Amino acid sequence: MKLPLKWLKDFTDIDASPREYAHALTMSGSKVEGLEVLGSGIDGVVVGKILTVEKHPDADRLQVCQVDVGDGTIQIVTGATNIKVNDLVPVALDGSSLPGGIKIRKGKLRGVESAGMMCSIAELGLTKEDYPNAAEDGIFILEGDPSPGTDIKEYLGMNDTVVEFEITSNRPDCFSIIGLARESAATFGTSFRIPEVTVKELGEPIDGKVSVEIKDPDLCARYAARIVENVKIGPSPRWMQQRLRASGIRPINNIVDITNYVMLEYGQPMHAFDLRDLKGSRIIVRRAENGETMRTLDGQDRKLDESMLVIADAERPVAVAGVMGGENSEITDDTTTILFESANFDGISVRLTAKKLGMRTESSSRFEKGLDPENVINALNRAAQLVEELGAGTVCKGIIDCYPKKYQRRTIPFNPKFINGLLGTDISAEKMLEIFRRLEIEYDEATGTVIPPTFRPDLENEADLAEEVARFYDYNNIKPTLLEGRAATIGGRTRKQKIMDMISQTMLSCGLSETYTYSFTSPKVFDMLNLPADSPLRKAIVISNPLGEDYSIMRTTTIPDMLRVLSTNYNRRVEEARLFEMSYVYIPKSLPLTELPDEKPVLTIGMYGEDVDFYDLSGIIEELMEVLGIREYELEPAKDDPVFHPGRTARLIIKGENVGILGEIHPAVAENFEAAERNYIAFIEVEPLVRNAATERGYKLLPKFPAVTRDIAVLVDEGIPVRNIEKVIIDKGGRIFEEARLFDVYKGRQVPEGKKSVAYSITFRAYDRTLTDEEVSKAMEKITKALSDELGAQLRM
């Protein structure tokens, strides 16, 4: 909402500078978003009157003018052709400045002195939209009769500052000059007055000229109308145009400008119909019929339905109620009789209609917040008064006012103790009542209640009253306290939160940096992952109004997002990336969604780079298992996942439960993502980790007796995972077995084709004695035999 400060002064006298004013209003709850000093780039430009126009002696296209600029006559050379003697034009004098930082200096044009410049609208930073009568590319010929030498900013109404407010949805009353003036007066403690509105009503009585009927009073609480005859359509006066322009509204003609002016001033949107277009001279306020259509004033054909309220005549809709009028009853240059509408429509209905039709207007954005039905007549009378003032027509005697259900004013108990208790203050009841008075909130001493004014639908309960008190007391005068024993709680993290933190911390310690990616993605990622058509991952939640296909489903896997991050880095020539993310996947219980989905926390790891291989990845997982105290886990070869390399991928199995996958991304998938040749990704569900984590630690006695270590190397079939060899060693090592450490895997010379040599260093120890050679040898024999029996292993050394 734009407020020209000069307009404000019609209602209250504020002396503060624009900056002080903006600050004070912001601090009392009307947030100022910006200050615009009108014409701030213009300096030293005055009205000039052209006295003579002569041809330039040496240039066919130039003219030499003598111009009266108030305190003298100056000579100006111009290339413009749209000027003639007696025209009034803006003249930028020597040393003046124009918007965009342009400085004007006197000089010579083809040898003839020119002491200034006549300006076009563009040179003054104005647009043709604002000044439709101005020449497109020529000098701006001024209308009216300003005297030469007048500052152009004064002529244009630009010696003003416009304050832009953010109006919140609870304060429809502040969507008006009067509402903001009331707040301003309450803030500064100045007096507030609305000048009396009188209408002469010199026309015939309104009776019988038109009938109004409200068919849906639930959507229209009040509909009032006046008729103006002998209308003379023409431009509105400059002062009105200036105020409209400063408020961001384009002047059109006197009648339309009056409706807009009243809307800005009173906050009550109005509409004017050409009465001859209202079939049967009837106004019927009703729901549209399904399939009914109407062309609105913006030239668009609108399809209406029964959820929308329209203003209709005897035959057809003539306006979408509270949103926009119809072309079929528009004011035109030859309009002679008009009907002014001032009505109160249901906020929700207007909002939903405007949304459905995709046309939020100045009118709808006011109605949707819920307007004051008691304001309807004030606005209508103000419009009538302006018609008379402007000589735009003859106002008929009387008003048609359909007001089926009178607005019931609310009462709220006035309870200073509650207010002070909620705020933590000690404000006197008198002080509170003084604030209420300024806001026109009445107090009924007999019942101990307050009665908010009709324009404040937001005041419903005692907490609302507390806010009114607090904002004029100043929030920042409330003494800060720290609960002082109230709400005493211990607080802290849950076990799950702690474990999730441990996981993140472990990833950081393993050299992985943390990423954040979007939780919605494109449905194309499933094809990019080469997933089969029946993959359960494809069952994703679809957003009904996404930002675009790329952001249209909630992710069921984080692998594509990690691949994208890796790809981004790779394509930016980052040599190596080591990353992780703790995030969620969204798994629907059924589709279409009828209940909330499972939001599963997942750990995603992604890496590429010259020094990165599968074992870096599995090493991180092993480290994580160690930190979480999970011992019963296995990495099981996974050959059948289309996303991953069939020979370099494992599933993480904890106590028989599949909790994730880790491995090298399949080259075909890597190609789809334009990623590096080799990318290593792990996707691990976090909940099983939380469930199985054993973070309590116990202490085992340090060994007192020495260990015996024996090395063993065996030849086995290439395809046998070392994990199987380890299992045999652990199993057959007996009670004295302590540890088996893999130290060599070798294929090549001296090892037959299809075989590999695997070497372990096995440690034995007893807690209560030094082991004998014999004991250890026996254990080693058992191991060797079992390796040979179970895995066909041959001893190498």
Added chain:
Amino acid sequence: MREQLNNIKLEAEKKLNEAGSLAELESIRLQYLGKKGELTAVLRGMGQLSPEERPRIGQLANEIRSFIEEMLEEKTKALQEKERSMRLEKEAIDVTMPGKRRFLGKKHPLSIVLDEIKEVFIGLGYEIAEGPEVELDYYNFEALNIPAGHPARDTQDTFFINGDILLRSQTSPVQIRVMEKKKPPIKIICPGRVYRSDAVDATHSPIFHQVEGLVVDRGVTMGDLTGTLQLFARRLFGEDTKIRLRPHHFQFTEPSAEVDVSCWTCGGKGCRICKDEGWIEILGAGMVHPNVLKYGGIDPKEYSGFAFGLGVERVAMCKFNIDDMRLLYENDMRFLRQF
């Protein structure tokens, strides 16, 4: 013989003094004290001496032996030390060469800010609550006093799954979920992802993070809200930080406020970061609306509470001077490693 012994002593002393290496010392030891050494040979010849002379010569020989031994030991020590210091000198390395680093990973800037916020509030006795991101319209709007058709819904362009289910546009629905499950005293913060239909640009992201706070008990005041936020702002932005509350409107709080903190770059004088305001808006807050308490199953006549919410991206961008929000979600290693 005495003379012979004295000669040995002088000679050995001279040699020992001249010896320059441990090997030389060893050969000196062998020459005099070894089985075939000169001193040993002298002692072996003692049998020829008279009984009177024997003890005296014996004593002298022993003295000389001790003398040589002591001197040997001393010399050995000195030479060892010398050799060690020579070795140490040779072993000198260029300590300015780069160290063998174990590169730790870096926390994402959003996590850094989130963790700082969590620490402050856990220290004040808050629990960390969680709630779903795919949420019911009821919790996201209705129970927060924003009925269907209310214009306040327009200020949060919401992603919908269907008529009843949406992507939460704020972390506030967790307020209701917590109140439904827990009786006062309640003191929680809820960090989490929220979704709004804003196109991606330097200052907007359709996904961002908020931290919600909620305190409910008997007699909780707006002064408690101010005090809590002041403390929080000091912890997060430095002890000199001031806060400023401006009246505002939220459907689920009454009174409501927007909260600014004094600019941590210029201290309130006005600079580029705060756009010459001296203040930076970071929070929305207020006293929990009585209707919201009711929706949470809490009697507003008995209890009161305050709530606040802040945008994590905004704080992170201000704190780390990040000028483009997209950097936070692009995850370029060269960006991430700076934190």
